[in-house]
Amino acid sequence: MKALALCLPLLLAACGDFEDGTRGPQPVPGSSADWRNYGEPDGMKVDVDVNSISHRDRAGSTQYTYVWMRQTFAEDQIDGESKGRYRVKYARQAIDCPSGRMAGIAVSLRTPDGEEIARYDVPGFQWEFAAPEPDSYGADFVRQVCKMMADKAQNKE
Template sequence: MKALALCLPLLLAACGDFEDGTRGPQPVPGTSADWRNYGEPDGMKVDVDVNSISHRDRAGSSDYTYVWMRQTFAEDQIDGESKGRYRIKYARQAIDCPSARMAGIAVSLRTLDGDEIARYDVPGYQWEFAAPEPDSYGADFVRQVCKIMADKAQNKE
């Protein structure tokens, strides 16, 4: 019992160091973002951060192309989980360009003032890739992002 009492403070102190040096999920692009209008379907405006199109992610494989998209809605939306109201949705996508399949890996819901209502991140082992319907808005999005990534990779050489 005495040994446990001596070890407990040591164990608790070590727990504080457990996450030192680790980084959290990929942040929503800040002032360095280069938002480009992608379209305005169904009461929302869709922008893509061209600077975020890359093979780099804090936790993901470099085999995928990653991109942040911003959807700005004309009317308040209600998050099903938190029940909060938001107008701006930031979504990070992982795209497997060879198969033209995409997975949503992070979402940040915000007010027009920029206050975050909710943030959801999906661990890599739970990513669910799906192919958008042929000739759809989503299929065009995947094609365009993969083309931009290919151009970036070619210009880097």
């Protein structure tokens, strides 16, 4: 029994070592964002942070292209889960450019003042990729982001 009492602190200390150096989910872009207007469909304004377009994500494979999108709504929206009211939605997308498929991997819902009312992150093993309808706003979004990523990659060479 004494041996167990002596080993328990060591086991608990070892757990801390396992998490050392880990980071949480990808944060919403801050002041370093370069938001570019992407359009204004259906009562909202859509912006894309061109600085966030990359193959890097804290939890994802480098085979995907990642991007942050910001949707600003003209009227309050109600989150189905938290029931909170928001006007700004930040969404992180993972795009498989060769297939043209996209998965939403994170969402942050905020008030116009920037107060976060809800944040949802999808673990990598639960990402659901889907192809947007051909010749749709979503399909154009995927094409444009993939082109920007290709241009960035080419300019690094």
